[in-house]
Amino acid sequence: AQSVTQLDSQVPVFEEAPVELRCNYSSSVSVYLFWYVQYPNQGLQLLLKYLSGSTLVKGINGFEAEFNKSQTSFHLRKPSVHISDTAEYFCAVSGGDYKLSFGAGTTVTVRA
């Protein structure tokens, strides 16, 4: 079975500042890793995913994440956030069973 820990439940950040959201996973098998975003009153939207290959993954809206197998991490970063990035962000992992296991989520609040 796989599990995900998101180390920060709330991240306040000023507009145009960088942000990093931390995600660690545990698994006994090879994994696929995902970051989803949930804007207020909306469903889950995929930001980016890591399946194989380059460990630096670029996604939508200027986000990127780096897969680090030795540290079992998949941290999400954006160099400069906008007000519109205010949302909840979920890290998720799937293994050989292909079902997603989600972290508890990180609420990002961007202030002007």
Added chain:
Amino acid sequence: EPEVTQTPSHQVTQMGQEVILRCVPISNHLYFYWYRQILGQKVEFLVSFYNNEISEKSEIFDDQFSVERPDGSNFTLKIRSTKLEDSAMYFCASCRDRSTDTQYFGPGTRLTVL
């Protein structure tokens, strides 16, 4: 761009009543999922469905729950006798190829059991 749709967006029901939550997955997708998110908690896997049968289910998915693909386009989740603790946001997801493809999520149905 094709998307997963869910109806209704909000369902209020009395404890003990049956509810059916409906989803229309993306048309060429073959794998279907239900997840739920109790307020303030993690998104949890409930069940996966492929080739007209359940491929995997979680401990949450007990005999009160069932899924069906009645007509080749809809994918439904039925809760036979709702409990207060079934109150949650229920998300449907689908994907084309589960090994490499993204699961696309619908906007969710908020179920409130009174």
